[in-house]
Amino acid sequence: MLSSPDALVTPAGEPSRLSSPAETLLGVRGITKRFGGVVALDGVDLTLARGRVLGLLGANGSGKSTLSRIIAGEVVPDGGTMEMAGAPLSHASPQAAARRGIIIAHQHPSLAPDMPVWENIFLGAEICAPGGFINRGEARRRATGILAELGSTMDIGQPAGVLTAAGQQLVEIARALARSPRLLILDEPTAALAGAEVAKLFAAIRRLTAKGIGVIFISHRLGEIGAICDDILVMRNGRTAGAWTTSGRLDEARILSLMTGDPDAVLRPMAARALGDTILKLQGLRAGSAVRGVDLELRRGEIVGLAGLQGQGQAELLEVIAGHRRIDGGTLWHRDRAVTPSLPRDMIRRGVCLVPDDRLRQGLFSGESVGENLGYVKIALAKRPWTLPLAELGQLAAATIRRLLIKTEGPEQLVSALSGGNQQKVVIGKWLATDIEVLLLSDPTKGVDIHARSEIYAIIGELAAAGTTALIFASEIQELLLHCDRILVMYEGRIVGNLSGAAMTEPRIMAAAFGRASEGADA
Amino acid sequence: MIGSSWGRPALLLALTIALLVVGQLVLPGFIGLGQIANQLKIAAFLGLFGLCQTVVIAAGGQGLDLSVGAIATLGGILGAALMAGSNAMTIVGAVAAVGAGLGVGLLNGMGVAVLGVPPLVMTLALSSVVDGGLIVGVSLAHPADAASPGLVAIAGRSLYGVPSVALIWAGIAAIAIWLLSRSAWGRQLCRTGANPVTARLSGTHTVRVRVMAYMLSGGVAALGGFLLTGYVGQAFLGLGNAYVLTSIVVAAIGGVTLAGGKAPYGGVACAAILMTVLVSLLTAINMGENGRQIIFGLTLLVFLMIDRRLGAQR
DSSP states (O other): OOOOGGGGOOOTTOOOOSSOTTTEEEEEEEEEEEETTEEEEEEEEEEEETTOEEEEEEOTTSSHHHHHHHHTTSSOOSEEEEEETTEEOOOSSHHHHHHTTEEEEOSSOOOOTTSBHHHHHTTTSOOBOTTSOBOHHHHHHHHHHHHHHTTOOOOTTSBGGGSOHHHHHHHHHHHHHHTOOSEEEEESTTTTOOHHHHHHHHHHHHHHHHTTOEEEEEOSOHHHHHHHOSEEEEEETTEEEEEEEOBSBOOHHHHHHHHHSOSSOOOOOOOOOOOOOEEEEEEEEEETTTEEEEEEEEETTOEEEEEOSTTSSHHHHHHHHTTSSOOOEEEEEETTEEOOOSSHHHHHTTTEEEEOSOIIIIIOOTTSBHHHHHHHHHHHTOSSTTOOOHHHHHHHHHHHHHHTTOOOSOTTSBGGGSOHHHHHHHHHHGGGGSOOSEEEEESTTTTOOHHHHHHHHHHHHHHHHTTOEEEEEOSOHHHHHHHOSEEEEEETTEEEEEEEGGGOOHHHHHHHHTTOOOTTOOO | OTTSTTHHHHHHHHHHHHHHHHHHHHSTTTTOHHHHHHHHHHHHHHHHHHHHHHHHHHTOSSOOOTTHHHHHHHHHHHHHHHHTTOSTTHHHHHHHHHHHHHHHHHHHHIIIIISOOOHHHHHHHHHHHHHHHHHHHHHHHOOOOBOOHHHHHHHHOEETTEEHHHHHHHHHHHHHHHHHHSSHHHHHHHHHHHOHHHHHHTTOOHHHHHHHHHHHHHHHHHHHHHHHHHHHSBOOTTTTTTHHHHHHHHHHHTTOOTTSSOOOHHHHHHHHHHHHHHHHHHHHTTOOHHHHHHHHHHHHHHHHHHHHHHHHHO
16 A cells, blocks of 8 residues: 555646646645535635645634645535646545555544554555464564654554543644655644644654645744745635735744734724622643633623634633533632532532533433423522422523514423524523523534524623623624624633723634734633 | 323323233133232232332432342341241331442442442442342351231232232332422433533532432332232252343333333333333233243333434424
C-alpha cells in the first residue's frame, strides 16, 4: 500500500489546462456544497503550489472544514471542479483521494484506542511482507522514525487510548505522514500541542515542503499562521473572502475584517437597562481541562452573551455553573454565599437553570408528551414524592404552552413530534415551574429556524424584564450582538474579553476570540 | 393496544382465561376452586419477585437484580433463625428479614449508582457473597429453620377460600402500582431510567432514586423469602434460587422494557398469573421439565418480539 510519491504521477496523455503544471499542485474552482437547506460552500476557489503552505482561515461555520473534507474525498461536492497536478480530481472516497496522494490529519483524531501506536499509524496502509503478512519489524521501525521526525520519543507499543490529547494528535499527524502525501491537509493540528511540539511540527512541515509537498494548514492561531504559511485564504459564509501571499508579516487587521465582513459597524445601540444586584459571581473557577480560571459577575435582569471560537470552554462553563460538572477550583458565589453544587438539583433549588446543548438527549424526555416534559421539574423537586398533583401539572402545562406560544396539538402530543424551535421552547418552558433567577442557555438556537429563533429571544427578553438573568452561549456572534446587553469572550478556558456598549462590535469580539487584542476589555 | 397501560394486562388475563378453558377441556377439574387458590399462591411469590425486577429494570442503566434469589434465601433463613418456631417472634423475624434485604439492596444500589458497576455484575457478585455467607453461617451456627405456626398459617392457609399470601400480594401490588404510576417518585424512577442525563439536569437526584430502587427490590425479595419459608414450612439454602430468572421473565412478559423507563406493574402481576397457569397446565398434561423450559422460552420470545414491533411503530 505504501508507495513513493513518484508512483502517483498524472496519468499519461492527460493534457493540463493549467499554465504551469509543474508549479500548481491543487486547483479548486467554484466548489459548492449544500447540507439540506444550508449552503456550506458557495463557489470557492483555491490554488496551492508545490512546496508551499496555505493557511486556511475563517470563523466557525465559514466552510473551511467542509472544503478540506471535500478535497480529502470525505464529502462529495455538489458542483465545481478540482485538479491535482493538472489532472482532474473526482474522487468519491478518502481511499481514492489517498491514492492520488491527498491525506488529511483531523483535529479530533479517531484512533483505535486499544491498538498500539505503531499499528494505528499504519492502520489501513499496512506494510506487508510477501504472503500478505504484516511486516511488524519494518512497521515499528518506520513508525519510530516518523514520530522522531515530529520530535516525539513515545513508546510505540502502548495503546493509543492511553495517550494525552497531544500524543494522539501527533499519532494522527504521523499517520498522515506514513502515507507519503503529496498534499497534506492539517486541520487545527496545533490545538492540542504545546509550544515545543509546535516548533518541531513546523520543522517537519518545512522538510515536507522542501520535497515539493503542498500543505493546507487550518488554524485559529494567527501567530502560527504567520510563522508557517506562505499563502493565506480567508473564508466567510462559504465563500473566498480574500487570498494573498504573505510576505513575512501577517496583516491581522485585514484577516479579521475579511472574516467578519463588516469591519467597523457598531451593530446595536445599547438599550439602557436598569441592572440589579449581583446574583452570580465566579472567581478563578476551574473545572477539568475546559474551564481554566473564569472570573465573571452576573447581575439581576441582565442578558449576557458568551462568545468565542468553538470549544473554548463555553458549553462546559455553563455546565459547571449549572452543577452538572464538578468544580476543581475557584469559587462560585450565589448572592453572597459560596456554593459547591454536587449535582444540578443544588443549583436548580437556587433558581439557576440550564437549557443544555443537546435538546433531545439532555433537555427532553423524547419518548414522552409535551405536558409530561413541561411538568417534570415540578415532579423532580416534589416535596411529597408519594403524591402526584395531576391537576396542578395539567394547568402548568397548559399555561406554559399559552405563554410561550408552543405550537402543539396539545399537552398529550409527543414532544419528539414538534419542530426544533418548539422543542426548544419546551426545554425553556419546563423551568417556568420554578422561580428562575439565572437561565443558562447553551446554543439555544442550534438547528432552529429564523422565526422560532426570534421567538426564543423574545422569551428570554421577557424573562429578563421580569428580573431573570440570562447567560447565553451562541456560536453566531450576530445573534449575541442583537440580543445581549454585554458580551463575554472565552478563549482557551478563560474570559478574555468583556465588551459592552460601543465596544460591542464583531471585529473586537473576533479579535478577542482569537486570543488577540484585548482593547475594550475590562474583565 | 397491547402497549398501552390497560391493553397489556387485558391481553395477559385473556390468555390466562384461555389457558384455563383449555385446561378444563383437556383435564376436567382443572378449574376447581382449590386449584385456582393454589395457583394464586404460587403466582403471588412469582409476582413479588417480578416486582423486584420491575423496579430495578425501570431505573435504567441496564438495571437487573440477580441477587433476588440470594436475598430471599437470606430473608428466609434469618427470619426462621430469629423466630425459632415461636409465633411471638414472627414479627421480629419479618422485620429483620426485610431489614437485611434493604441492606443488601443498599449495597447493590451503591455499587451500581455510585461506583458505576454494571448491575449484572454487581448483583451477581453480591448474590455470591450472600449465598456463600449463608452457607458458612448455617454450618457454624446451625440456626433454627422451621417457620412458626403463625407464619405457616399466613403463608399456607386461606381466608374464606382466598389464600392469604395472595391477599398480601394484592395489597403490595396495589401500593406498588400506585407508587410506580401515581406518585412523583415513580415518575422520577421511570424518567431516570429513560434518560438519566435529562433527569439529572432537570433536578432529579438520580443516584438516590436508583439506590432506592435496589433497596426496594432487596426488601421485597427478602419479604418474599420470608413468606416462602412459611409456605414451604422451613428455610433452607437455595430457597429463592428458582426465582432469579423467572422473575426477569415475568417482568419482560408483563411489559417492562429492558432498556428502562417503564414500570407497568399491573402487566407484570398478570404475567405472573399467566406463567403460573401455563406451567401448571403443562405439568398437568405431563409435559416434562425440558418441554416446559422450551415453552417458557418461546413465550418470552413472542412477547419481546411484540414489544419490538410496537416500539418500531412509534
